[in-house]
Amino acid sequence: xxxxxxxxxxxxxxxxxxxxxxxxxxxxxxxxxxxxDKLGISYKKMEEAQIISPVLEVRSEYKNMVYxxxxxxxxxxxxxxxxxxxxxxxIITNKESGExxxxxxxxxxxxxxGKIVNLKKHAPKFHEMFLNALNS
Numbered sequence: 001x002x003x004x005x006x007x008x009x010x011x012x013x014x015x016x017x018x019x020x021x022x023x024x025x026x027x028x029x030x031x032x033x034x035x036x037d038k039l040g041i042s043y044k045k046m047e048e049a050q051i052i053s054p055v056l057e058v059r060s061e062y063k064n065m066v067y068x069x070x071x072x073x074x075x076x077x078x079x080x081x082x083x084x085x086x087x088x089x090x091i092i093t094n095k096e097s098g099e100x101x102x103x104x105x106x107x108x109x110x111x112x113x114g115k116i117v118n119l120k121k122h123a124p125k126f127h128e129m130f131l132n133a134l135n136s
Contacts, residue, residue, distance in 0.1 A: 001038050004031040004074040005095070008066050019066040025058055028090050028104050031074035035088075041129045050112055051123055053086065057107040064094070064101040071095040078134045083120040083127055085109050 006027055014020040033043050046053065066072060073093050080087040085107065092102040110117050119127035 001035075004034040004076070006030065006072050006074060008068055008070045008072065010068050013068050017067060019068075019070075021060070021062065024060050024062075024092070024102050024104060027072070027074060027092065028058070028060075028088075028106055031076050031090060032088060032106070035076040039129050039133050041126050046123075046126065049123060049126075051117065051119075051126070052111050053108045054111065055106055056085075056109055057105075059105045061103045062101075063103065064099055066092075066094065066101050072101060078130065079105070081130050081134045083110075083118040083130075084116060086130065 008019055012019050012023045036043055036046075043053075071094075073095050075091045075093075077089045077091075078086065079089045086109075087105065087107045090102070090104040090106070091100060092104070093100050110119055110122075112122055117123075119130065
């Protein structure tokens with residue numbers, strides 16, 4: 001599966017001329033939505049089924065700096081999935097140098113009308129797609 005690619009924008013920089021740390025969380029979300037699309041589980045389809053996946057926790061490790069106009073590649077992997085919770089890992093590398101600039105993690109659950117659900121029972125099609133991605 002092709003990784004998500006992002007070109008750093010000027011407005012994402014801070015006064016020091018590097019990408020502000022808060023943008024990495026946004027990049028995780030962009031990469032996560034792209035990852036799900038590629039799995040066939042578009043977030044829009046989940047929302048149409050009245051299933052949402054809120055973020056429970058985010059962790060970010062900053063390894064190197066990213067500057068305006070750099071292009072980064074974001075690789076997403078499923079670390080854990082049990083039908084109720086999902087944990088993802090993000091490895092961000094500088095496209096030109098290949099060096100890792102950031103490693104991140106996010107944890108999610110699945111809700112239907114505000115109540116936690118098990119996708120295995122509530123949305124088996126989504127469940128199978130996540131399982132297939134975890135096992136591949």
